[in-house]
Amino acid sequence: MTVSRREFLKTSAAATAAASIGVNLLPGMKNNLFAGQVEWHKSVCRYCGTGCGVMVGTKDGKVVAVKGDKENTINRGHLCVKAFYLPKAVNSKTRLKHAMIKKNGKFEKVTVDEALDFVAKKFNEIRQKHGANALAFYGSGQAETEETYMANKLWKGCIGTNNMEGNPRLCMASAVGGYLTSLGADEPAGTYQDIEQAKFFMLIGSNTAEAHPILFERIMRHKTKNPDVQILIIDPRKTPTDQVADLHLFPKPGYDLAILHAMAKIIIDEGYADEEFIKTSVIFKDNKNKIDYAGYKEFLKKYTPEYASQRSGVPAEDIIKAARMFGKAETAMSLWTMGINQRTRGVWANNLITNLHLLTGKIGKPGCDSFSLTGQPNACGGVREGGGLCHLLPGHRLVVKEKHRQQVAKVWGVPVERIQPKPGKHTVAMFEALNKGEIKGIYIMCTNPAQSLPNASKYWKGLEEQFVVVAESFFPTATTKYADVVLPSAFWTEKEGVYGCTERRSQYMPKVKDPEGDAVWDAFLLRDLGKKMGFVKEFEKYQTAQDIWDEYRGLTKGQDMDLWGATYDRLKKVRGLTWPVPSEDHPGTYKRYTDGDPIYDALPAEKKKGRRMYFYGPKAKDGYATIWARPDKGPEEPTDAEYPLALSTGRVMEHWHTGTMTMTAPELNRAVPKAYVEINPSDAKKMGINNKDQVVVETRRGSLEIEARVIDRPIPGTIFIPWHWEKWMANILTIDAFDPGSKEPEYKVCAARIKKA
Amino acid sequence: MPIAGVVILTREEMTSQVLNQLQNVENVTTYGVHKNNNIVAVFEGQTPKELERINDKLINEVPGILGIYPAYVNYEDVEEQND
Numbered sequence: 001m002t003v004s005r006r007e008f009l010k011t012s013a014a015a016t017a018a019a020s021i022g023v024n025l026l027p028g029m030k031n032n033l034f035a036g037q038v039e040w041h042k043s044v045c046r047y048c049g050t051g052c053g054v055m056v057g058t059k060d061g062k063v064v065a066v067k068g069d070k071e072n073t074i075n076r077g078h079l080c081v082k083a084f085y086l087p088k089a090v091n092s093k094t095r096l097k098h099a100m101i102k103k104n105g106k107f108e109k110v111t112v113d114e115a116l117d118f119v120a121k122k123f124n125e126i127r128q129k130h131g132a133n134a135l136a137f138y139g140s141g142q143a144e145t146e147e148t149y150m151a152n153k154l155w156k157g158c159i160g161t162n163n164m165e166g167n168p169r170l171c172m173a174s175a176v177g178g179y180l181t182s183l184g185a186d187e188p189a190g191t192y193q194d195i196e197q198a199k200f201f202m203l204i205g206s207n208t209a210e211a212h213p214i215l216f217e218r219i220m221r222h223k224t225k226n227p228d229v230q231i232l233i234i235d236p237r238k239t240p241t242d243q244v245a246d247l248h249l250f251p252k253p254g255y256d257l258a259i260l261h262a263m264a265k266i267i268i269d270e271g272y273a274d275e276e277f278i279k280t281s282v283i284f285k286d287n288k289n290k291i292d293y294a295g296y297k298e299f300l301k302k303y304t305p306e307y308a309s310q311r312s313g314v315p316a317e318d319i320i321k322a323a324r325m326f327g328k329a330e331t332a333m334s335l336w337t338m339g340i341n342q343r344t345r346g347v348w349a350n351n352l353i354t355n356l357h358l359l360t361g362k363i364g365k366p367g368c369d370s371f372s373l374t375g376q377p378n379a380c381g382g383v384r385e386g387g388g389l390c391h392l393l394p395g396h397r398l399v400v401k402e403k404h405r406q407q408v409a410k411v412w413g414v415p416v417e418r419i420q421p422k423p424g425k426h427t428v429a430m431f432e433a434l435n436k437g438e439i440k441g442i443y444i445m446c447t448n449p450a451q452s453l454p455n456a457s458k459y460w461k462g463l464e465e466q467f468v469v470v471a472e473s474f475f476p477t478a479t480t481k482y483a484d485v486v487l488p489s490a491f492w493t494e495k496e497g498v499y500g501c502t503e504r505r506s507q508y509m510p511k512v513k514d515p516e517g518d519a520v521w522d523a524f525l526l527r528d529l530g531k532k533m534g535f536v537k538e539f540e541k542y543q544t545a546q547d548i549w550d551e552y553r554g555l556t557k558g559q560d561m562d563l564w565g566a567t568y569d570r571l572k573k574v575r576g577l578t579w580p581v582p583s584e585d586h587p588g589t590y591k592r593y594t595d596g597d598p599i600y601d602a603l604p605a606e607k608k609k610g611r612r613m614y615f616y617g618p619k620a621k622d623g624y625a626t627i628w629a630r631p632d633k634g635p636e637e638p639t640d641a642e643y644p645l646a647l648s649t650g651r652v653m654e655h656w657h658t659g660t661m662t663m664t665a666p667e668l669n670r671a672v673p674k675a676y677v678e679i680n681p682s683d684a685k686k687m688g689i690n691n692k693d694q695v696v697v698e699t700r701r702g703s704l705e706i707e708a709r710v711i712d713r714p715i716p717g718t719i720f721i722p723w724h725w726e727k728w729m730a731n732i733l734t735i736d737a738f739d740p741g742s743k744e745p746e747y748k749v750c751a752a753r754i755k756k757a
Numbered sequence: 758m759p760i761a762g763v764v765i766l767t768r769e770e771m772t773s774q775v776l777n778q779l780q781n782v783e784n785v786t787t788y789g790v791h792k793n794n795n796i797v798a799v800f801e802g803q804t805p806k807e808l809e810r811i812n813d814k815l816i817n818e819v820p821g822i823l824g825i826y827p828a829y830v831n832y833e834d835v836e837e838q839n840d
């Protein structure tokens with residue numbers, strides 16, 4: 001019989017889709033219709049922090065297909081529209097295939113070896129002449145853990161500077177600060193497994209439908225099956241996430257802290273607090289000092305629903321409704337992302353969300369958690385856990401702690417004095433130092449700061465003037481323009497390594513094809529640079545990815561994020577492991593701080609007596625979590641007569657971050673072909689602006705000519721611009737004021753005005 | 758030449774309406790309604806661009822669709838072959 005191969009592929013595609021929901025479309029036929037056609041490899045999606053499992057199909061050394069990994073508990077065979085384009089990104093025309101050095105303003109092709117020789121010579125010159133702190137590294141939550149680990153060792157352990165940062169500073173540093181100060185240790189207590197057990201969701205500062213579509217699918221399916229599940233949304237903008245909302249509060253951007261305090265007050269006043277849990281597991285603090293429960297209640301007195309309404313613009317009765325939904329629900333899960341983190345009081349906002357869970361005891365139980373969602377696929381694994389920020393060392397360690405420096409120096413084989421005891425410069429300070437010429441050389445890996453920094457154009461000067469090395473898979477980007485040297489990096493599927501996603505799950509990704517052109521794995525670029533800079537003994541031992549992972553794994557042994565039991569051998573077989581996973585026979589941990597957490601289980605009985613949770617970690621004392629009485633500060637730059645609109649920026653579903661990976665797929669570019677500014681119809685009418693008019697958006701930092709989209713998504717008085725485009729760069733408008741605790745900038749709110757172009 | 762197998766999640770009360778509409782969309786083949794509100798479908802196109810256009814069109818123009826989830830995407834060149 002002759003059938004067209006197209007028909008065969010169609011049937012196969014339909015059967016795979018059906019299988020992903022547990023339906024056998026072709027009874028009697030064995031599952032693997034693809035046998036002999038395509039070779040499949042278990043991997044992880046390259047794009048967002050959800051961490052979906054992807055099966056990568058190769059044929060003749062090329063990536064030709066992807067499937068959702070049905071065995072993966074995160075996505076159970078489904079993907080979102082971004083993963084649709086994964087194979088295209090690998091084979092994109094804009095892949096960088098060779099190294100280049102800029103000579104007389106023009107890039108000239110060189111070998112990778114020549115480029116690394118040149119970088120090593122320049123970096124050594126800078127180090128000798130100006131000291132180690134004149135060098136810096138800027139990495140990424142998209143890099144693998146092994147890659148960040150090598151950079152950490154080269155900069156902090158060998159060169160001897162803590163000027164080592166990564167872009168997670170810009171998206172989730174406030175969540176780190178929030179977890180540390182509320183629960184004692186970074187990262188969530190629960191996992192995604194809580195979604196299907198929650199009776200109530202508070203989605204705050206998160207457009208889950210567009211930014212984390214697969215988690216949103218899980219929430220939708222759960223609600224469809226259980227119509228009594230309730231969903232509260234707190235967000236200044238109407239988004240596709242609204243399709244599941246039972247109640248949506250629309251606060252003025254930056255004014256939601258008062259709402260969270262008012263909800264806490266109602267929860268206590270109306271008897272929804274878990275007094276027993278509060279007694280056994282919680283202490284209270286105002287901004288500086290320990291207070292008692294009565295002091296906290298006194299602090300909350302001011303936060304009546306009416307006061308919160310006046311601050312936020314949300315009707316008081318809706319705030320009461322929201323608090324009752326939270327209070328009455330048997331179980332509750334809060335999910336948030338950049339709308340909370342990217343604020344000058346992002347840590348406080350994180351604290352106030354967790355306050356509600358601690359007050360009601362809705363934490364440490366199935367279906368209950370205060371759960372921060374991550375934007376990038378390995379921001380948690382590589383940067384938070386791997387220690388890729390200026391104050392951290394691998395394994396949730398801190399540079400300021402002598403013991404931590406000693407432990408790491410011993411494993412790295414470097415003198416302990418080489419690791420400075422003082423944190424280096426955080427991201428904004430680092431690029432400021434580059435502008436001032438205090439930092440004279442920077443290595444940028446797998447990220448695009450010329451576009452993604454807030455108030456971006458301010459920092460182009462430093463990039464222009466200092467020695468800049470960019471290791472990238474794509475060319476050109478906004479940042480490679482400023483590079484003196486570009487190094488071609490192997491991309492997803494061309495290297496092996498580990499990604500750690502939002503739910504503390506570390507997953508292995510295999511190398512399934514050779515890198516394009518001369519591209520080299522970033523970890524080996526760094527290793528070879530280290531050797532060429534003179535650190536031969538320190539780097540020659542790393543011959544494989546597993547060598548690096550095993551050393552790192554050893555450094556996590558006994559830490560709160562213990563990955564000792566997550567060997568490559570295991571990770572190659574399972575769909576990731578959620579730490580702590582202290583031994584090779586440990587299955588991984590669902591809930592921290594409670595029964596089943598190996599660290600909790602190992603505590604002496606007297607510590608656990610009468611307590612279902614015991615909070616531990618660098619900031620926890622005597623097992624208590626902290627409820628915070630933080631002031632309700634508004635945004636850094638409130639609107640005024642001159643700049644009367646609040647500008648917010650964010651993602652749209654089809655694109656991801658600065659677009660280096662998604663814009664390379666022409667289809668994605670067409671789906672949302674150019675940037676736009678969303679304006680509420682009532683504001684547009686007042687200003688005489690029609691849909692598709694060209695307008696100029698101005699802030700105190702810059703202006704942008706852009707198309708108007710008149711739509712009722714933003715509330716009156718606010719506007720929204722997606723930030724993915726280099727040509728219409730929203731970040732020349734945003735403010736670079738940052739949270740004093742987390743140093744995360746306030747991308748989410750600044751004052752703006754609009755006029756017709 | 759790309760082909761994608763997708764699951765289309767619908768509002769339960771609108772599933773048959775969605776299915777009817779999908780049956781008239783060019784380059785979309787449906788493979789039935791499963792488990793109340795899941796429609797299995799295949800998108801196909803002469804170029805990869807068409808897959809995205811289909812996805813976009815359905816999300817924007819067919820009421821009752823909650824989400825579209827690709828489960829399989831194939832980009833290999835399609836040739837006729839004997840089975």
Ligand code: SF4
Nearest residue numbers: 045047048052080083
């Ligand atoms: S939700 Fe995130 S991880 Fe999952 S397929 Fe989409 S982009 Fe990839």
